[in-house]
Amino acid sequence: MKELRIPKKKKNKLVKKNEKAKKISVLFLSPSILGVLVFFVIPFLVVIYYSVVDNPINHSFVFFDNFRNVFFNGAFRQAAFNTMKFSVIAVPLAVILALGLAMLLDSKIPFRSQFRTFFLTPMMVPIASIVLIWQVLFHYNGMVNDVIGLFGAGKIDWLKSDYAQIVIIVLFLWKNLGYNMILFMAALSSIPKDILEVAVLESAKPWQIFLYIKLRYLSSTLLFVTIMSLINSFKVFREIYLLTGSYPYNTLYMMQHFMNNTFASLDYQKLSAAAIMMSVVMVILIGILFLTESYFGKDVEG
């Protein structure tokens, strides 16, 4: 026993060495932290500051005036409403359809890996390359209208009517389903097989297995997919811009359009207020999703 005790001096040395290593590990972090501070955190704090002063030269404190101005701005409201509407429709669709596709590939069908490749390809293709064909497909005299015509529906001017959002939703789904599907497939394959086998032995119905076992195990993935889809749904400006330019049809006027047009006039106050409102909404949404997840998914670890 006596020999095993570490002499005090030596222990100090070890601790010292550890301390040194700790410092070195901070050194590893420093470039990234420095960059993030300079390019994201500090300017964001400045943005917060800008959002509560009246202009960058005067610096007089106006509290919520900027927010009020932005909030009652017609363009902002339109943009916020359109973005929200789009997200509310597109995100659940993206989650549910992707889950469906994942289950489809999870069942024993032939050519599974080929199908996976096919579903994943749209993710790789830059939107800019595909916009052309989208314009051709959804043109007034285009193929989609022809197909609809077969079912007796009238022609629709897709990009310049209230149906415009449908076009964008289809494009969004086309682009994002593969990514979501991969996430679901990974989650599905990580469900313990013995539980599923027991369920089958206990003659559980397929829908019971799905509802009570699979969904339980998928809950954290569901959360992640929802968050990612939500974020991607805010990025949909890209598609809209490439399809229709800076001034699209009313229902396609998104948050990013508003930001871009405000950038053009360099109204820092408006920009800052809008950015902060958006980030607050984001944080709240993500917080809600996390809370629901920890409420529902706490009994399965994985």
Added chain:
Amino acid sequence: MTFRKNTLSGTGTALSDRLYIKKRKRRKRRTFEKRAIATAIAAFFAILFLMPIVLTVTNSFMSASEISSNYGQVFATTDTGGKTYISKKVNLKFIPDIVSFSQYITVLLKSPDYLFKFWNSVILVVPIVGFQLLVAALASYGFTRYRGRIKEMIFFIYIILMLMPYQVTLVPNYLVSDWLNILDSRWAIWLPGFFSPFAVYLLTKFMRRIPVSVIEAAQIDGAGEWQIFRRICMPLCKGCMCSIAILIFIDYWNMVEQPLILLSDEAMHPLSVFLSKINSGEIGLAFAVATIYMVPTLLVFLYGEDYLVEGITYQGGIKG
């Protein structure tokens, strides 16, 4: 099962066994039908997913006159914006009448504008992929070793930053670029790209899965921090780095927002932005340019599909 098989191969089959066989056959047929339906649905979706890509590629082999006669009005009307529709049909064709490479010849040899834009894309994206990985590799090692409360908090900030949409992050980006006087230069896109928290987050999550015992063993053998990082963590993370590189590449190859706001000089815009501005006179070229723009990502996909899938899988489960 074995018991039943034995009785089946025996002389007499009991009634219950015959019933069992019947049931099994029926179930087999039903699963076959189910599988056929599932395959059909999958095939339907696959066609739907691939069609736009295939169409773009095949149409790029049409001659200019064929394209303008087929789709001319599509792009003419988008320019005027008015409802000047001709009752003429838009002829969507899967296979061109005459396969011609004239588009490609024009794009690659005669009009250098597109190649310049393509080069712009390359020059914007490649440094970002490289440096973001480098910064992230160092940082994620820092996050993995000696985890403490402060580091966890910083990491949480990284996650929140990663989740923020462009609409939020672009305003700070713009401000910094303005202060540093790098607005309208490529640095305005490069620098925020280098330090984007995305790669840090993913790589840290992967590196934390390396068993502590491996690192400790190296430490006992006398390896310094740099050696552990260089000789142990990096080789183990190679696959993950590939996945992240692919994810970053796709994201930035596709970028539209950043150049629109941060680069006012259109000569520096990448092809992704420029493609949407092709005027109707050159619409014949557009498909060829679009196809050329797709090629790098499709090549990456071809060689790195498994890495990509792996990378997406790491992303799942945000709490790690």
